[in-house]
Amino acid sequence: MRNLLALNWKMNKTPSEARSWAAELGERYEEGNAELAVMAPFVTISTLAANLPAGVGLGAQDVSAHESGAYTGETSAAMLADVGVQYVVVGHSERRDYHGETDNVVAAKAKLVQANGLLPIVCVGEKLDVREKGQQVAYTLAQLHGSLEGVGSDVVIAYEPVWAIGTGKTATADDAEELAVAIRSALEERYGKKSSEIRVLYGGSVKPDNIASICAKPNINGALVGGASLKVADVLGMNDALKDA
Template identity: 50%
Template structure:
């Protein structure tokens, strides 16, 4: 819940950086109010949430068709903040992903554990269970994002070994769910990604990109992450 129309200038600067690094796929997911204004500026635009229903008595919600009409190409579903604050269940996240994909959007399905769950040694089990309940029936236009809840916005990040372990578990779950197709599903890491740690995180096996939070609000913070992604793939 950040940004106003003045922030569209940041979109232009980020789009310019994306053009300079054609090997990196860059997308932005602003608040609903900025989707139409941000679309068509040279970088794919997505929503931060979507309702599973096509229409109806769901005041304050936005359907997949509405996102498409506004110019969105993708949408985040099941972000940890919505799972916590709006009490979204795995079944609801799955339904949202299905609706998004059916409308032609790419669905970024988020999963992740709390600090208590990690400290108890249950991180992989928790995330695997979330995946099992949240994944759509087909892997078309599917991306998975691992976001350790305790690392979001805190400046803390898991160790490289922790990230590698979790992404390997997610890859195994995806191949178990979708077969060989699951090997091609992108897995993003999200949790206090910034310029200083992006290169190390993006160098981990099965980390196919980043779901960037606070560092995506300005081009000054986000562009160095794009550069790091380009270098990690170059």
């Protein structure tokens, strides 16, 4: 299964900066090592759709839980599909923490994403206090179960230990694999044979110097990358590191 690097820009880059980033990537990128996809702010999506090099996917960082209607400030899955989006991140820890998104909301968003022919990247993962109590597996699987209620198997799962996001701390490859194994078992129970086609990503301070060891684990199929996604040099470094993964 080909590794996916889902590049989550978060609230960074204006449309003009995105255009420059895409141009630089286009000059230097060689397709083949990993699949790249940029998870962009809404206002940069159209710019990237017109400027990303061939073979690089396009994603959004969030979506409305409603199909359409009087929801000021919201963006629907149908709108995202119409501008060329392929992936949509749902349930990122920052959405859960800062906007109070529950597992039910995440599942509702994922279902609408799928209904519009897009692929949801469903995020799950524990905070530091949960890990310190040794409850990371039970907590993450409960979150996974709730976030996939009614959701089909056309999905990507991103395990993101919250304590490792933007902190400079990184779960070890063994830490990540422990949760990936548990997630895979839960996916197999839910989806049967179709679960073998689901990619499980790791997210949390991923960089060129640690991505190879993480993705070398048999149950991890790429990464949800934050800070290291903002510089083309770092993206290319991660792509190169996965040549033999």
